[in-house]
Amino acid sequence: MIGDxxxxxxxxxxxxxxxxxxxxxxxxxRLKTLSLQELTATTVSLAAKSQQTLQEAAAAAYxxxxxxxxxSGMQSIPEILRKVPGLEVARVDANQWAITSRGFNGAFANKxxxxxxxxxxxxxxxxxxxWNEQDYPLEDIDRIExxxxxxATMWGSNAVNGVINIVTRTAQxxxxxxxxxxxxxxxxxxxxxxxxxxxxxDLHYRVYGKYNHRDDFHFSDGSxxxxxxxxxxxxxxxxxxxxxxxxxxxxxxxxxxxxQQTLTGADAAMPDRMQKQGGNLLLRWQRTLANGxxxxxxxxFDHATRQQMRLDxxxxxxxxxxxxxxxxxxxxxxxGAGYRFNSDQxxxxxxxxxxxxARRDLHLFNxxxxxxxxxxxxxxxxxxxxxxxxxxxxGFELQPTARLLWSPDQQHSVWAAVSRAVRVPSRVExxxxxxxxxxxxxxxxxxxxxxxxxxxALSYELGYRFFPNRSFNLDTTLFYCDYARxxxxxxxxxxxxxxxxxxxxxxxxxxxxxxxGWETALNWRASEFWRLQGSYSLFGMAIHKDPQSLDSAAAxxxxxxxxxxxxLSAYINLxxxxxxxxxxxxxxxxxxxVSAYHRLDLRLGWQPSLHLELAAGVQNLLDNRxxxxxPPQDNPVLSSEMERNYYLxxxxxx
Amino acid sequence: xxxxxxxxxLLILSAIVCxxxxxxxxxxxxxxxxxxxxxxxxxxxxxxxxPAAPExxxxxxxxxxxTAILSRLIDGEKVHDRPIRLLIDPxxxxxxxxxxxxxxxxxxxxxxxxxxxxxAFPVLTVSDIPDFxxxxxxxxxxxxxxxxxxxxxxxxxSRARLSVSSKLLRSSRIAE
Numbered sequence: 001m002i003g004d005x006x007x008x009x010x011x012x013x014x015x016x017x018x019x020x021x022x023x024x025x026x027x028x029x030r031l032k033t034l035s036l037q038e039l040t041a042t043t044v045s046l047a048a049k050s051q052q053t054l055q056e057a058a059a060a061a062y063x064x065x066x067x068x069x070x071x072s073g074m075q076s077i078p079e080i081l082r083k084v085p086g087l088e089v090a091r092v093d094a095n096q097w098a099i100t101s102r103g104f105n106g107a108f109a110n111k112x113x114x115x116x117x118x119x120x121x122x123x124x125x126x127x128x129x130x131w132n133e134q135d136y137p138l139e140d141i142d143r144i145e146x147x148x149x150x151x152a153t154m155w156g157s158n159a160v161n162g163v164i165n166i167v168t169r170t171a172q173x174x175x176x177x178x179x180x181x182x183x184x185x186x187x188x189x190x191x192x193x194x195x196x197x198x199x200x201x202d203l204h205y206r207v208y209g210k211y212n213h214r215d216d217f218h219f220s221d222g223s224x225x226x227x228x229x230x231x232x233x234x235x236x237x238x239x240x241x242x243x244x245x246x247x248x249x250x251x252x253x254x255x256x257x258x259x260q261q262t263l264t265g266a267d268a269a270m271p272d273r274m275q276k277q278g279g280n281l282l283l284r285w286q287r288t289l290a291n292g293x294x295x296x297x298x299x300x301f302d303h304a305t306r307q308q309m310r311l312d313x314x315x316x317x318x319x320x321x322x323x324x325x326x327x328x329x330x331x332x333x334x335x336g337a338g339y340r341f342n343s344d345q346x347x348x349x350x351x352x353x354x355x356x357x358a359r360r361d362l363h364l365f366n367x368x369x370x371x372x373x374x375x376x377x378x379x380x381x382x383x384x385x386x387x388x389x390x391x392x393x394x395g396f397e398l399q400p401t402a403r404l405l406w407s408p409d410q411q412h413s414v415w416a417a418v419s420r421a422v423r424v425p426s427r428v429e430x431x432x433x434x435x436x437x438x439x440x441x442x443x444x445x446x447x448x449x450x451x452x453x454x455x456x457a458l459s460y461e462l463g464y465r466f467f468p469n470r471s472f473n474l475d476t477t478l479f480y481c482d483y484a485r486x487x488x489x490x491x492x493x494x495x496x497x498x499x500x501x502x503x504x505x506x507x508x509x510x511x512x513x514x515x516x517g518w519e520t521a522l523n524w525r526a527s528e529f530w531r532l533q534g535s536y537s538l539f540g541m542a543i544h545k546d547p548q549s550l551d552s553a554a555a556x557x558x559x560x561x562x563x564x565x566x567x568l569s570a571y572i573n574l575x576x577x578x579x580x581x582x583x584x585x586x587x588x589x590x591x592x593x594v595s596a597y598h599r600l601d602l603r604l605g606w607q608p609s610l611h612l613e614l615a616a617g618v619q620n621l622l623d624n625r626x627x628x629x630x631p632p633q634d635n636p637v638l639s640s641e642m643e644r645n646y647y648l649x650x651x652x653x654x
Numbered sequence: 655x656x657x658x659x660x661x662x663x664l665l666i667l668s669a670i671v672c673x674x675x676x677x678x679x680x681x682x683x684x685x686x687x688x689x690x691x692x693x694x695x696x697x698x699x700x701x702x703x704x705p706a707a708p709e710x711x712x713x714x715x716x717x718x719x720x721t722a723i724l725s726r727l728i729d730g731e732k733v734h735d736r737p738i739r740l741l742i743d744p745x746x747x748x749x750x751x752x753x754x755x756x757x758x759x760x761x762x763x764x765x766x767x768x769x770x771x772x773x774a775f776p777v778l779t780v781s782d783i784p785d786f787x788x789x790x791x792x793x794x795x796x797x798x799x800x801x802x803x804x805x806x807x808x809x810x811x812s813r814a815r816l817s818v819s820s821k822l823l824r825s826s827r828i829a830e
Binding site for chain 2: 027031036037043045066172174244470529573577
């Protein structure tokens with residue numbers, strides 16, 4: 001199938017290429033003769049960045065730019081996310097993170113969808129993201145787009161509380177050689193090597209390799225944890241722009257590494273060494289039609305294997321989707337369809353942990369449409385649409401949204417939204433069969449099943465943006481979200497046998513809940529040399545069990561989210577090509593026993609020439625080390641503490 | 655997937671791809687080309703203080719598609735009888751010889767350094783960095799509503815003893 005698609009794409013692309021092969025120079029001559037007035041009047045056929053301006057989004061959107069990544073001093077994608085208002089980022093151990101938006105945090109937070117260049121990295125096995133597998137040369141990440149709140153109409157199920165899209169630069173924007181290397185207390189060695197070149201003026205490529213070694217953290221008692229990481233990755237991206245309307249992108253990555261975690265066993269903690277490898281290949285074709293209408297076809301293949309003490313897991317995903325956007329009257333409509341095939345193979349290593357089927361093939365189909373309607377000029381925009389999905393576990397799911405944006409003038413905009421999103425069952429919730437020796441003679445048996453339904457969320461949002469001038473902007477959002485059919489673990493009638501008592505537990509949907517909060521971000525360029533960025537978020541949640549529910553764990557989610565978080569960053573340019581950046585993060589206490597913490601990061605950067613950049617800094621200056629997260633019962637990982645960290649980094653570009 | 659479904663999928667796909675592949679009749683330019691065209695035009699609508707150098711020097715950085723288009727646009731062209739030359743990735747000590755320096759958003763990291771080196775020299779600075787004019791830049795190229803427009807910071811321009819033609823001013827927006 002992939003072969004067929006590729007041949008169609010290449011054929012059509014080649015076809016249009018031959019028809020336009022002589023148009024290149026002619027179109028440049030035409031471009032040269034355009035008058036200033038004509039230039040101002042010409043509309044752009046293919047925008048380099050399809051992202052809307054912040055003012056135009058009818059959602060709680062936040063974008064981290066390449067420059068902010070560079071000046072954050074952070075060396076990994078999850079750490080960079082700390083500054084996003086409303087996003088909860090907590091380090092579980094040296095190589096694992098618990099990241100979510102608007103509640104329900106966990107090492108595999110299941111209501112946040114994460115994508116890299118449109119390829120989902122949310123794993124349907126356990127409904128979560130393996131953050132320690134997600135990495136990229138940070139210099140080649142163009143931006144990280146974060147949408148808090150539901151994004152299911154555009155991005156599909158599991159985008160319940162938020163969507164993160166990591167967007168890498170095009171090959172044309174990353175030409176030449178880049179070498180960056182550094183060392184820190186936590187990461188004794190990290191390095192990136194990238195080369196970008198061109199095969200002809202329309203075809204650019206880059207290749208990269210990256211290596212990270214992360215040291216063990218320490219537990220709260222001062223003993224050393226077993227949670228180091230060794231990860232190597234390599235990849236490429238090529239972009240072909242045969243004409244002004246078209247781009248064809250082919251990209252791929254491969255990673256291989258080992259990472260450790262410490263599991264809390266029945267009697268003692270034990271280190272678990274994980275061996276992981278994976279790769280992906282993505283093909284995307286975009287074409288702009290007349291009037292700025294566009295069509296995009298994207299397909300990818302993604303493979304991963306993970307070997308752990310308890311289970312070996314292998315997964316292959318194939319995805320194909322088509323999107324078409326067009327304008328008519330005062331409407332801008334986007335519609336599309338997609339298909340995803342997911343095949344996994346589980347190899348049990350413990351007699352106590354089995355799955356209903358060792359191998360499962362899952363098919364996911366979707367069809368969506370969204371329309372932006374401006375009935376009375378540009379001041380009002382109504383955005384409405386829905387996605388219809390079919391999955392093998394719960395059948396059809398409908399995820400609609402309606403959003404209204406009002407921009408009375410250049411300085412203010414107000415938006416409101418109502419959306420429904422679902423979180424579909426994971427393989428674990430559907431097929432798990434886990435026996436656990438609870439106490440001598442007492443065994444529990446947790447089982448998933450076909451009766452488990454999707455969790456649903458109905459979300460109400462209200463946002464306001466204020467842009468009094470170009471150097472200041474404020475973005476604030478209020479939200480309330482109503483959850484139904486939340487996952488619970490229900491004890492059943494105990495079975496008394498010869499060897500003792502067996503208590504069966506069934507994974508069920510017997511809880512509801514609500515979350516509410518306020519998120520705000522401000523950005524102020526105080527002078528040519530000084531920029532300030534801040535964010536604050538307030539969050540609350542309540543979980544209610546059904547009267548007949550006997551679950552004892554559902555309410556734990558309430559204790560995994562901080563009530564308040566804030567961040568203040570100052571970027572200062574000093575004379576002699578020096579940069580001084582400071583970042584202050586605060587996270588409130590967690591009800592499950594994690595104390596509130598402040599974190600202060602400082603960075604001094606120096607660019608003695610345009611080819612060399614040196615940076616030195618300290619992270620978590622105020623604290624020897626602190627705990628950020630305690631995984632809930634169902635994830636028996638022992639968390640370790642985030643330490644103070646000094647780093648040095650050199651980047652050479654030529 | 656069954657062979658039947660596969661055939662259907664391919665059929666739909668071919669239909670979509672080949673329908674949309676038909677080139678549109680109107681001449682279209684992408685963002686990159688329009689930005690390069692503006693840069694090219696600035697050479698004619700800005701006046702530099704005397705004495706004039708024997709050649710007109712454009713300076714730009716790599717890692718933006720704009721530079722490649724610009725190099726094709728200026729090939730063989732002249733500004734007031736002076737040949738145009740493009741210098742890609744200028745060294746700091748070469749910066750003050752440039753007439754126009756383009757700092758693309760992809761090279762935001764060198765912005766402060768570049769502006770620092772050309773401070774007080776009559777060099778027109780152009781960029782597509784969103785807050786370029788607030789950071790001491792002269793002309794920002796902004797993409798709004800599918801159109802590219804220059805935003806000119808007159809104070810920063812006149813500080814460098816450059817003057818902007820009224821024709822260019824009429825097609826631009828003035829930064830506060």
